[in-house]
Structures are given as structure tokens and as C-alpha cells.
Amino acid sequence: MQGTIDGFSYGAVTPLVAYVMACLGGALGLRCVVRSVHTEGSWRPGWLLLGAASIGCGVWTMHFIGMIGFKVVETQMRYDVGLTVLSLVVAIVVVAIGVFAVGYRGASRVTLAAAGVFTGLGVAGMHYLGMASIQLNGSLEYDPVTVALSVLIAIAAATAALWAAVSVKGFLASVGASLVMGLAVSGMHYTGMAAVDVHLHGATDSVIWAGEAPTSLLLPMMIGPVVFLVVAAAVVMFDPVLVMGDMEPAPSSMPRQRVVLRGQSDGVAPLPGDSVAQAWPGPNGGPRN
Structure with a gap:
């Protein structure tokens, strides 16, 4: 028996909030990576790590805000805590690998292609790992063509984001790039959700599943990433070089x-x-x- 999926149970609220979080994470990450390019010594890894964590938290928060609006009419849903936390770790780690690659090696074609593919596959892996954390009275099935399309979108979004991180100059240009990046990441998420079908194990759901309910788990877990993004935004706001986008080359390069x-x-x-x-x-x- 096929389940009835409602991916927008709160209307346009969850997609819009998810998009805003993806844009916020992208904007902060891009500005931090741009700052690292003009920083030498021990500060560069710090800026790169802050940028990677901002992008990763933005992508992860976008995904699970979108998932708050996802439900299957005929069955309750729960989330496995371990897999949910692991998906956040994966998001930050894979973005960090790509960001450090372009931060230290530049945006050459080979580096950008390799880092973009790896990061895109990691972001897609985060998405489907988060989906694997869902527990319900049934099983999730995926259309392989739509899944492949979502992975390609993730790779394209990651490659574009890494290119923008070291190529786009100026505050307004970075804002525009982050808006496009948020659209691409959200597009990947909802393309992946379009690939999902639910095969129910029974006509009714009389079992209380072992995981955590969506709102009781996801909303508290989002506090940490959201607070981190607020702190990252404060760092950006109090760094006039980042805000104005008027950056001089590092002293050692003069x-x-x-x-x-x-x-x-x-x-x-x-x-x-x-x-x-x-x-x-x-x-x-x-x-x-």
C-alpha cells in the first residue's frame, strides 16, 4: 500500500524559512572564505573553518526545516537521533574539505572540479542520511532518475558555491551569490523529496515508534546550528573588512x-x-x- 505524502503540511512557511537559512549560511560562508584568501598565518584556517561550518549548518538547517513540513498521512513519523546528528557532522566535514581545497589551492579547474564533486556528493549524502533517520510504519522508496538529478544539482550547487567563495568580490556580489546558492540547495532538497514514495506495512498505524517525533527532536536540535549562525553573523558584522569588501592583499604578498x-x-x-x-x-x- 502506498502512503499519502504531504511535503508542505505548513504551506509555504517551511520552504521559505528553509530557503532563508540556506541563504544565511551561504552568505556567511562566502564572506569568511573571501576573508581567508586575504589572511596569512594562523588566522586563515580559522576563517576557512568558520566559513565551512556556516555553510554546513545552513544546508543542514535548511534540510530539516523543510522536513518539519513533511509527513505521511497514514502513519506517524519519528527520527533516529544518532543518524540525525551524524548528518550534521557529514554536512560540515564535506563542506570543510571543499572549502580548504579552494582556500589553499585556488579555484583552478582541476581543484574546483574535484572539490565541487566531493562536496556535492557529501551534501547529497547528508540529505539521504537525514532521510534514512526517518522511522515509520513502512519503507521509503526512491525513483533512481530523480535521485540522480538531485545529486547533479548538489554537485552543481557546491561547485558554484566554491567558485564564488574565491572569485566573487564585494559585499553586494556575495549577497547575490548566496541567494542563488540558497535557491540551488533548496532545489536539490525538494528534487530529492520528489523522488520519495512510501510503501506502508499496514493499513493503519497502531505502533508508537521508538524514535523522536519531528518537532520534539528537530526544533531543539536546530537551536545549536541557529545560534552558531547568529554568532558567525556577529563576527562578520564586527569585521569592517568583511562588511565593506575592501580587502588589501596580505602583507606577505606585497x-x-x-x-x-x-x-x-x-x-x-x-x-x-x-x-x-x-x-x-x-x-x-x-x-x-
């Missing part, structure tokens, strides 16, 4: 400008990149005008 006058020596050999003034010593040993 060319050396030590001037060495011909005919004079300070006991230190000129280094590559040192400027040599076109001046000859004057009568008193100083430079001739």
Missing part, C-alpha cells in the same frame, strides 16, 4: 620596497625584489640629485 642606493652598502646584500635607486653618490657621500 613586493619588497627596500631601497638600495648604488655606491652605498648597509652591510646587507640586496634581496630579490629590492628596488635599486638610480642615484650616484654626490660629493659628500650622499645621493646626487
